[in-house]
Amino acid sequence: MRLNKLLPAAVILALAVAQPSWAEPVASGVPGMLFDHDVPVTMTDGLQLRVNIYRPEKPGHYPVLMLMGPYGKDTSMADAPAYKTSWAKLIAKYPDLCKTSSCRYIRFEAPDPERWVANGYIVIHADVRGAGASPGVLDPFSPRETQDYATLITWAAHQPWSPGKVGLLGTSFQAINQYQVAALKPEGLAAILPWEGAYDQYREIAYYGGILNVAWEYWWTHQVVTNQNGNADTPLVDSINGDKDTGAPLSPDVLKQNRVDPVEAVARHPFDDAYYRQRTPDGSRITVPLLDVANWTDWSTAGYLAAASKQKWLRIQTGDHMTPFYSEESLALQKRFFDHFLKGVNNGWEKEPRVAVQVRRPDGAAWRSASAWPLPGTQWQRWYLDAANDTMSPAPAAAAPAEKSYPGLGDGLTFTTAPFVEETEFTGPIGVRLWVSSSTADMDIFAAVRLIDPEGRDVTFMGNSDPNVPLGLGYLRVSHRAVDPARSTEYAPVHPHLTLEPMTPGQLYPVDVEFTEPTSIVIARGYRLALTVQGKDFGYGPGANIVRAKDYDLPNSNNSGLFFAAHPNRDPVLYGGTDTVATGGDHASYLLLPHIAARR
Structure with missing residues (x-):
């Protein structure tokens, strides 16, 4: 109920x-x-x-x-x-x-x-x-x-x-x-x-990707x-x-x-059971006039999308909470x-305007109005990963079949684009489809979409609760990989989180990483995108040019946002195996991005 x-x-x-x-x-x-x-x-x-x-x-x-x-x-x-x-x-x-x-x-x-x-x-x-x-x-x-x-x-x-x-x-x-x-x-x-x-008590508060x-x-x-x-x-x-x-x-x-x-x-x-159904409202019963002010990091558009209100407005901003x-x-x-x-x-x-978004750039942000969310005219682009060269490209044929492994509790893999040759905007929901296997019966995926400047440095943004966040963070416990096709879209897969499906060690599985927040960025010429995939909380390395989170009274000094997973349910044997990402051919893995055409 x-x-x-x-x-x-x-x-x-x-x-x-x-x-x-x-x-x-x-x-x-x-x-x-x-x-x-x-x-x-x-x-x-x-x-x-x-x-x-x-x-x-x-x-x-x-x-x-x-x-x-x-x-x-x-x-x-x-x-x-x-x-x-x-x-x-x-x-x-x-x-x-x-x-x-x-x-x-x-x-x-x-x-x-x-x-x-x-x-x-x-x-x-x-x-x-x-x-x-x-x-x-x-x-x-x-x-x-x-x-x-x-x-x-x-x-x-x-x-x-x-x-x-x-x-x-x-x-x-x-x-x-x-x-x-x-x-x-x-x-x-x-x-x-x-x-x-937040709106969804399971997916936005208690469990990220399970x-x-x-x-x-x-x-x-x-x-x-x-x-x-x-x-x-x-x-x-x-x-x-x-x-x-x-x-x-x-x-x-x-x-x-x-x-x-x-x-x-x-x-x-651990599953989306009656406990959460008592705490997550039925959006069809929310009919009161609504103005939802969201943030690009941590808590965002779920309440707006769920509400049945005929008079509803959405604002998505950048900056602190x-x-x-x-x-x-x-x-x-x-x-x-x-x-x-x-x-x-x-x-x-x-x-x-029913929707207004604060579009981010490396050096600032500007408001833009729209009639709906996701933004009308969004072009969903797949950026295909190449495990042989640690790259990603919008050309599917560029990635030959390949696999690459990493320690489940290590720093993982990073796939990087070539420098952008013209200014390009991505604003909207993002997704990651991966083909993965593990040496154990389960694995956790922590995905970070990052912006890299021409000198190879991370460009970070002020987040809801952290002074340095990447463009997006996604999560998935692979044993929670089941997707409800009736409720899902390519850019917003819905995982029911109702049961465990253990992995067979060594077997490849297609999985959709769960991102609860959209993103926005105008990428300047010479900048690159990077996707990091690993099995632990994402954090910037000790040499990164960032404001340390300890200056912001956060409990985890090197993490982005309101999530971290250091807990006994993270069995180091089960989640510390050897994990593998497959790319190319029949195992196309990709980053899905919401491209917004340049205004003429």
Whole structure:
């Protein structure tokens, strides 16, 4: 059963109409803004979540912007150890940010309420169940948590200061749960704006190509558990009253009972089973107006493509995960969207291009508009690999039959194009088809599409969560190689991930590597593309001219993005065999690229 059941209407309505009593607003220190702190809202099982409400001082009905997350609705980014680096980067990029706002109420990956209240909105920020001031069991993205969100939305729609319309805004966690709750169709939900959030809980969060992603353990221990309700040892301080953010202290045993470690949970579910179907929404039930802002790295277009909304827009940007969210340009985009759908303002939003992409170049990026995604007129080009010469070319006859082997846990193989003789653009989904064999019963494939400058150096880009990313990263556990032909295209194969199919040692198999994100690059003359295929996490060598990830507080100092696979399920015997790639003839292996014709 997917996450799409409606809550009982009578229960929701009763909870929504019941008005909680709370104290007079806390002094906000911001002219014209009222602040209701730690307001209790009763859920369907009787538990009360705590929310903060920021609203205009002038009486009236104002549309609501809501978000719900685990990071602490009262935790200052500037003071929390987990967020100090993010705050420093934000202020460095926008040194005037705190001249137009007090910045007192900016929270991690959340909108600044001051910038919205001044424009006639109410902002509601909730601590999820089990986090911050909200008691209960902390279980990220669970059906219970999503039902809580639906209850909050309908509650807000029935408050005396609300016109009955609620929009959702936030990044990352607070974007992912927008897709989830939208599938429940709660009363009052009028528009969503998920900013760089995953959609598919199995393929974009838990397992990449069937390989367990343990990067989330760092997120869980450093950013979520520290804010667990009852954690007396938290370093987080309530920026409103100076106390702990996490409520009354609980014993270590009770704290452990009150949380569900997501990495431990997904490790028990290696296939796309009911656990993920409860957490991945049914896109056919997402019909609310939608603006999906994606990134070329880590989290991208899956939610946009899955949603059935007739009014939906897509923006794909480059750059880091958080700072673009706070720019003046982004704020203007967000306000135009919500002004149209929550206030009914005739501001021309309907004429906005349905798709806009930030096309990357080695020295920058520029926006381009389109009517659909993938971009109309995309020409899918196969670049055939040649194992005999470590090259790749768009000419299939150029590669004679050949094979090349590498240690499964070594540096793998790299195939490189000739220098491009004219400027060439590739923007859209990418894929890799390989013929492979192994000396063992399984192998993992980690594929990296790279840009190489005329001097032979890697050109890297600022990614969602890493300062140096290649053009694309793909993954596949070969025992998960089965493809659903009814749901697949050449550029987007769909692996069901329902069972294991062990390899027969020495036998060749055709496999399609899974890329969850598209790419974009305009390749200048003299530059080359490279495809690296290996059996371990991709990372740049010690001599690479890059910013080391340790400067960005990442747990894995030489990896690109939100994924790494160092985990006990990576048996070094099973995944450390001798792996082989075959090319040419009946075993054509290739990189599939989305060519965009030059504009004349």
